[in-house]
Amino acid sequence: MSTHEQFRLKVGLAEMLKGGVIMDVMTADQARIAEEGGAAAVMALERIPARIRREGGVARMSDPRLIREIEAAVSIPVMAKCRIGHTAEAQILETLGIDFIDESEVLTPADEEHHIDKHPFKVPFVCGCRELGEALRRIGEGAAMIRTKGEAGTGNVVEAVRHMRAVTRSIRLLSALSEDELMAEAKGLAAPYELVKQVARTGKLPVPNFAAGGVATPADAALMMQLGAEAVFVGSGIFEVGLDLKPEEQRREQLRMAQAMVKAVTNYNRPEVLTEISEGLPKPMRGITLESIPEEQLLAKRGW
Amino acid sequence: MRVPRVGVLALQGDFACHAASLGALGVDGRRVTRPQDLDGLDALVLPGGESTTMLRLIEGQRLREPLERFLSEKPVLGTCAGVILLGGDSAPLPAPPFGVLDVSVERNGYGRQIDSFCAEIEAKAVGGRFPGVFIRAPRIRRVGPSVEVVAWRRSDGAEEASEPVGVRRGNTVGLTFHPELTSDLRFHRWFLAEVAGLDVPEAPVSGATTGTPAARGRS
Numbered sequence: 254m255s256t257h258e259q260f261r262l263k264v265g266l267a268e269m270l271k272g273g274v275i276m277d278v279m280t281a282d283q284a285r286i287a288e289e290g291g292a293a294a295v296m297a298l299e300r301i302p303a304r305i306r307r308e309g310g311v312a313r314m315s316d317p318r319l320i321r322e323i324e325a326a327v328s329i330p331v332m333a334k335c336r337i338g339h340t341a342e343a344q345i346l347e348t349l350g351i352d353f354i355d356e357s358e359v360l361t362p363a364d365e366e367h368h369i370d371k372h373p374f375k376v377p378f379v380c381g382c383r384e385l386g387e388a389l390r391r392i393g394e395g396a397a398m399i400r401t402k403g404e405a406g407t408g409n410v411v412e413a414v415r416h417m418r419a420v421t422r423s424i425r426l427l428s429a430l431s432e433d434e435l436m437a438e439a440k441g442l443a444a445p446y447e448l449v450k451q452v453a454r455t456g457k458l459p460v461p462n463f464a465a466g467g468v469a470t471p472a473d474a475a476l477m478m479q480l481g482a483e484a485v486f487v488g489s490g491i492f493e494v495g496l497d498l499k500p501e502e503q504r505r506e507q508l509r510m511a512q513a514m515v516k517a518v519t520n521y522n523r524p525e526v527l528t529e530i531s532e533g534l535p536k537p538m539r540g541i542t543l544e545s546i547p548e549e550q551l552l553a554k555r556g557w
Numbered sequence: 558m559r560v561p562r563v564g565v566l567a568l569q570g571d572f573a574c575h576a577a578s579l580g581a582l583g584v585d586g587r588r589v590t591r592p593q594d595l596d597g598l599d600a601l602v603l604p605g606g607e608s609t610t611m612l613r614l615i616e617g618q619r620l621r622e623p624l625e626r627f628l629s630e631k632p633v634l635g636t637c638a639g640v641i642l643l644g645g646d647s648a649p650l651p652a653p654p655f656g657v658l659d660v661s662v663e664r665n666g667y668g669r670q671i672d673s674f675c676a677e678i679e680a681k682a683v684g685g686r687f688p689g690v691f692i693r694a695p696r697i698r699r700v701g702p703s704v705e706v707v708a709w710r711r712s713d714g715a716e717e718a719s720e721p722v723g724v725r726r727g728n729t730v731g732l733t734f735h736p737e738l739t740s741d742l743r744f745h746r747w748f749l750a751e752v753a754g755l756d757v758p759e760a761p762v763s764g765a766t767t768g769t770p771a772a773r774g775r776s
Contacts, residue, residue, distance in 0.1 A: 258675040265692045265738050266670055268571040269606050291613045293569055328664060329607050352670035375671050519568055519590060519614055
């Protein structure tokens with residue numbers, strides 16, 4: 254198969270996920286709740302970002318056994334995270350038949366200079382970004398989907414909004430430039446020139462553009478869609494809900510939150526529907542303000 | 558000439574790619590997410606995506622009965638997940654499919670994403686060979702007597718066609734591959750003109766471009 258066809262298949266799967274919600278899950282049972290709640294895909298990981306934040310330590314790829322259990326539990330696509338620059342973890346995930354790899358700043362980076370060369374892989378990759386230059390560098394390395402980084406595990410959507418606005422604003426600015434201004438712009442963005450030209454011509458990223466990082470309520474998810482996201486990742490926002498409840502109640506509340514997130518993304522432009530689904534929802538995760546996080550604990554700064 | 562009104566079910570999946578393909582043919586693909594969005598449509602497209610998610614959203618958006626009515630009367634094109642929705646049986650699903658096409662469909666019949674592939678297909682309706690893009694594609698395991706096969710996947714190296722990948726019954730068409738991910742508009746044109754009997758303007762809707770940006774840049 255040509256590399257062109259290979260890339261088409263990778264971006265194709267990203268297209269299939271549009272308009273959907275991708276949910277972080279830590280167990281096969283959570284994966285079933287996510288699927289029942291209407292998730293378009295699940296992200297298998299050992300600890301959701303809020304826990305990584307609480308517990309600290311080095312966060313790594315999940316145990317293959319957990320990933321296999323989750324793959325067996327659901328029929329929707331299963332994604333999993335590997336550390337930035339950790340090619341061997343990515344190879345393991347590919348061997349496990351993972352449908353999409355997230356080379357993620359949520360895990361502790363393995364390389365502080367380089368990301369994975371994603372072109373040789375058959376499995377597609379999604380990578381986070383804070384601005385357009387970072388997005389285009391990742392696409393240049395072979396990413397088939399881009400998401401905002403936001404600030405995972407905070408339950409605070411402010412960073413995802415900042416990153417989405419930064420990307421869409423830069424795209425609009427590029428579209429207004431003339432051809433002879435694009436090389437200097439590429440230099441400024443530290444982005445591949447060909448991709449800069451393509452974005453300037455088409456007015457959009459060459460791969461789907463999703464939102465992630467701090468989405469804690471259905472209204473947060475709707476906001477990200479209104480800002481131009483084509484789908485939404487919900488990390489800690491579902492399975493951090495109802496932690497103080499009995500297992501059965503907890504399951505019910507988490508399912509309700511999952512369903513509400515999905516409905517909010519489908520109806521993101523209909524305030525009357527958003528109002529209805531926001532009413533009497535389970536209490537969302539408590540959340541953290543960005544000012545209270547020490548500089549060195551900010552996940553979004555990881556990635557180069 | 559009246560410009561046809563064609564809807565694209567836009568609950569989840571690659572509805573934007575279908576809208577782009579329709580747009581390149583001069584048809585403004587209208588997004589359908591509520592029952593009232595079906596009013597006045599001449600035809601409908603069911604896109605690729607996750608069939609289980611779509612079925613849940615169809616219930617949640619109270620689209621089940623309106624869609625049943627629409628599918629029994631009007632022309633419909635379903636791709637990938639769309640075939641599963643149109644088909645007869647393909648367990649496990651959270652709700653029954655619509656059963657407009659008498660076919661049995663196996664979900665993810667070729668495997669996971671690493672088993673996704675591109676393959677040439679053979680379709681007389683669109684004048685012969687067509688680039689087939691199969692993504693976690695369903696597999697048609699049984700074709701009922703009322704159903705006509707309109708596209709075959711050629712087996713590797715063999716001269717004769719092998720496996721059905723496109724089916725039609727009356728004005729309902731199901732394809733297990735994704736013409737909307739290519740810049741080749743023949744299947745969309747055939748569906749609009751031949752199957753649905755609509756006038757195809759052929760003048761791109763302003764701003765319309767075909768296929769995914771990735772496909773556009775290089776094909």
